[in-house]
Structure formats: C-alpha cells, structure tokens
Amino acid sequence: MMPNAARTKIAQGASLPAPVGGWDAVSSLADMPEDRAVTLDNWFPRPDSVEIRKGYKNHATGMGSTVVETLLVYHGLTAAAGKMFAALGGDFYDVTAEATASATSSVTGMANNRWQWVNFTTAGGKFLWACNGADTPKHYDGSAWATPSISGITSSDIVHVNAHQNRLWFVLKDSTKAAYLATGAVAGTATAFELGGECIRGGFLTAMGTWTRDGGSGMDDLAVFIFSTGDCIIYQGTDPASSNTWAKIGTYQLAPPIGRRCFNALAGDLVITSIEGVLPISKALQVDQSALATIAFTKNINNAFNAVARSYKSNFGWEVVPYARGTMALINVPIAEGSLQHQYVFNTLTGAPCRFTGWNVNTMVVFNDNLYGGTNDGKVIRLDFGGRDGTSEISAIGQAAYHYYKSRGVLKNFGHLRALVTTASDLRPSLGLSTDFKDNAVVGTPVTATIQSALYDSAIYDTDIYAIEGRNVADWSAALGEGHCASIHFRASTNAAGEVSTRINGFDVTYTKGDFI
Numbered sequence: 001m002m003p004n005a006a007r008t009k010i011a012q013g014a015s016l017p018a019p020v021g022g023w024d025a026v027s028s029l030a031d032m033p034e035d036r037a038v039t040l041d042n043w044f045p046r047p048d049s050v051e052i053r054k055g056y057k058n059h060a061t062g063m064g065s066t067v068v069e070t071l072l073v074y075h076g077l078t079a080a081a082g083k084m085f086a087a088l089g090g091d092f093y094d095v096t097a098e099a100t101a102s103a104t105s106s107v108t109g110m111a112n113n114r115w116q117w118v119n120f121t122t123a124g125g126k127f128l129w130a131c132n133g134a135d136t137p138k139h140y141d142g143s144a145w146a147t148p149s150i151s152g153i154t155s156s157d158i159v160h161v162n163a164h165q166n167r168l169w170f171v172l173k174d175s176t177k178a179a180y181l182a183t184g185a186v187a188g189t190a191t192a193f194e195l196g197g198e199c200i201r202g203g204f205l206t207a208m209g210t211w212t213r214d215g216g217s218g219m220d221d222l223a224v225f226i227f228s229t230g231d232c233i234i235y236q237g238t239d240p241a242s243s244n245t246w247a248k249i250g251t252y253q254l255a256p257p258i259g260r261r262c263f264n265a266l267a268g269d270l271v272i273t274s275i276e277g278v279l280p281i282s283k284a285l286q287v288d289q290s291a292l293a294t295i296a297f298t299k300n301i302n303n304a305f306n307a308v309a310r311s312y313k314s315n316f317g318w319e320v321v322p323y324a325r326g327t328m329a330l331i332n333v334p335i336a337e338g339s340l341q342h343q344y345v346f347n348t349l350t351g352a353p354c355r356f357t358g359w360n361v362n363t364m365v366v367f368n369d370n371l372y373g374g375t376n377d378g379k380v381i382r383l384d385f386g387g388r389d390g391t392s393e394i395s396a397i398g399q400a401a402y403h404y405y406k407s408r409g410v411l412k413n414f415g416h417l418r419a420l421v422t423t424a425s426d427l428r429p430s431l432g433l434s435t436d437f438k439d440n441a442v443v444g445t446p447v448t449a450t451i452q453s454a455l456y457d458s459a460i461y462d463t464d465i466y467a468i469e470g471r472n473v474a475d476w477s478a479a480l481g482e483g484h485c486a487s488i489h490f491r492a493s494t495n496a497a498g499e500v501s502t503r504i505n506g507f508d509v510t511y512t513k514g515d516f517i
Helices: 289-295 301-313
Strands: 010-019 034-039 043-045 051-052 056-062 071-075 082-087 091-094 116-122 125-131 138-140 158-164 167-172 177-180 191-193 207-210 223-226 233-238 246-253 263-266 269-274 279-282 319-323 326-337 339-347 353-356 360-369 371-376 380-383 395-399 411-425 430-435 471-473 479-483 486-494 502-513
Touching: 034 043, 043 339, 043 353, 043 395, 051 395, 071 116, 071 360, 082 371, 091 471, 116 158, 125 158, 158 207, 158 301, 177 207, 191 486, 207 263, 207 269, 263 319, 269 319, 279 289, 289 301, 301 326, 301 339, 301 486, 319 360, 326 360, 360 380, 360 430, 411 430, 411 486, 430 479
Parallel strands: 034 353
Antiparallel strands: 010 502, 034 395, 043 051, 051 502, 056 380, 071 082, 082 091, 116 125, 125 138, 158 167, 167 177, 177 191, 207 223, 223 233, 233 246, 263 269, 269 279, 319 326, 326 339, 339 353, 360 371, 371 380, 395 486, 411 471, 411 479, 411 502, 430 486
C-alpha cells in the first residue's frame, strides 16, 4: 500500500437529547453536561423536551399608562368569591374580570404603589391585609376596603406584613423593630418587638417569613426575620409576650436580601432572594456564607444570577412566584425598573432553568390558577396564554452544550443535522452548528406558525378552526462545519392566535472523523 493512500471516510451518526437539564451558566463550555444549554431563551425545559413558552393577552386595561407595581389577590371561600386588584397611579383597581378596569372609591390618592399583602382568616371573616410603609394600611373583607385602626405604633410605618401562628406581624420601615397584633386580630393595639440587639452586622429589618420545618403548619412553624445586611434571626413559639412560649433559635449570617418581597414559599421550603441566589432556608442555615451559592435553587445559573443581582439589586420588581399550573417558579428580574424585565424560570419538577424575555412585567401573581402580570404601561396581562405576546411573535433561541461525540481530540467534518420536533402547527425551527467554541453557527430564518386555531374548550363546533393534532417532524438540513466538538443552535418563532405547542425532543447529527487533507 502506498504511504499516502487516501483513507476511506465513513459517515457516522449521533443522537443527542434536547437540553432538558436547562440553561447552564456555571459549567465550562468544554465540560458542560450534554443535556444542558449555553443559552435557553423562551424555551421551557420539560422532563422529556424543550418547549416554546406561551405568550400573553390583555386582561385589564383602561387604567392609564403608569407602572403596575403590585397585584393583590383576595382568596374567598370559593373561587368565584376571589378578587384581584392592581395598584398603580396611587389607586387600587378591581381587575378580577377581563375588562376595562375601574378604580375603587375607597383606595385612591395613595403615596406609593408598592404594597405588601397577606390573606388572613379570623372569627370575623377572611381579610386581604395590605401595607406600603407610607400610607395607613388597608384591608378588604370580600365586599369593601377599609382602614384598620392600629395603635401602639405609627401605622403608616408598616412596610411589610406576615401571618404567623394566627397573628399578624409587621415590619416597620427604617427600623430594627417588628410588631404584632393580638391573636386573630386585624386591628387594635400593636406591640413592638425589638430585634436590633440580636443583629450582629447592623442594618434595618427588611422582611419576615414563616418557615415550616415539617412541611405543614402548626407548632413547628418558625418566625424568620431578615435584616438588610443578611443577618437572619429565627424564633420558635406562639406568644412573643411569654418566655414560656417564645424562644430564640439563633442568629445566622446569610447573604443580603433583595427587596421587601424577598421571602416566598417554594418546594416545601421558605426561600429568600439574595445577591447569592434564591436560597432555601433549610439548607442555608447549615453552610457557611461562602458556600451559599452551592445550595441555591439558582445554582446552575449562579454566574448569570449574581451578575444581574449585583447590577440591578436596587431596582424594584424582584420577586419569586410559584406557578403550579405551569410547573414553574419564576424569578422576576428588573433589568430597567419600570421598563424592561426578564424572568429566570425553573421547572419545579426537575429544577431545570431557562430565561424568558418579552414579558415586561413589574410584578406577577397567580389568581384562580392562572398567571398574571402588571405591565409597565398600565395594564394587567394574562401570562402563559396563546401563541403571541400580545400582537407580537414569540422568538425562542437556544444553544445546546458542546459535544465531542465520544472522541475528544479527533477532528470531525459535520454534514447534516435535524431536530425531532413535535408540533401542533406549521412551525419549523431553524438549526445550525458552531464548532470548537467559536460563534460561527449559520442559523436560517425559522418558519413561523401563523395558524388561527381555536382555544381549547371555547371553540364553536363547525365554525372555528381546531388546532392541528401534535405530529412529529424530523427534516434534515445541511450543517457544514469542521472541528473537534460542536454545539447545536436552534431558533423558532410563533405568531399563532391559538394554543400552539411546539417542542424539540432531541437532535441527530451526521459527521465523519479523521484528517481531511
């Protein structure tokens, strides 16, 4: 055989999973798990695929053009008795129904729209209790708003409220004090509770939460106070006036919290939004502050989270919203206060993260199992609905992890690429490859879904166009490239009026190995 005889190249194929592990902003590009993504914008990672997120539609309008900074929800004895209110322009608007909203006559001319609120049940009924640290607090009893009479403290200083062990607890602005009412009361004399002596690093009291260590409610519920410096003070008991039924558990050093809405219940735990990530209290108390990032819910995207937290932590609009119907937990990230927001979103079944763009909302809330947002221009919108962002198309962009195809150090010539797509529309994603960590992918224009299909459970028989049943599509496209490793880029756009579901289940790639000279 001659020394320079050409070697026969045999085409090979490989199948790769969709990046169901979600967005990865902590691993190196050279060693990222193959089920993760370098970028995952508007693709939601499900256990078996990645799916284009749904859009939004207008729910309540006619409230002017200022920023909706708070959405408040009253939970009645039935779903029909529930109410949703929006705070903007100094007024409360009833936004329960999908309609043009009107301001309530009893809550107008308020100093600010940044309300903290809680639902609280007493022998006298069910109440929505709200405060903003500037105006006297308000409560709603299912039929009307009123001003509760609070003595013992300056009621307009109440900036945060929490229901704990059948009591309403308050945080006072610019103070190291909390305060509490009598058991089962929504008004009356508030007793101040000084915490400054327990705070090692100083600062002011930011918020209070309730941590249930046994996953339920009862005697094991702990009172958790967080200061602006990150000092976390925990008490156990029912009556803070008695040393027999109230005791300090300890003081812990955590990362500084972000905003008054830093506490939320998530995955059976109390979580705190901090500059080191979204931290579960149950684990945060067991590690040193230097290791907090390793136990955060946001640990897979901590580099990205830390960057935005440090840049935008002073902006109003940070909050964590669990959304059970969508199996999501959303972190609202105010990039530009009152104008631009992103959401860092987690699948609550798998923990896989992604990022949503295009939902520019300053606050979010779940009402009757649906997700709503308050916009920067005076509207309330229903999120996770339909295939459009209002009248605009949804653009979804992703880049999978780099893959060596089980042969590191071996050069490869890539030939063709396809995605296994399940779709209920005419949408086709566009694909491309980048090689050897270079941003050299050529990704074409995706085919946009523009069908006018009807929404489930609302279509008129023999009149509306019903949605296409989900079908599998796997079209090959050229993906020329040369390198030791490659990353798949995928992009799709949807502009459909109906409920459009499009997901990528995995990828196939063809290539040859060896020297190509």
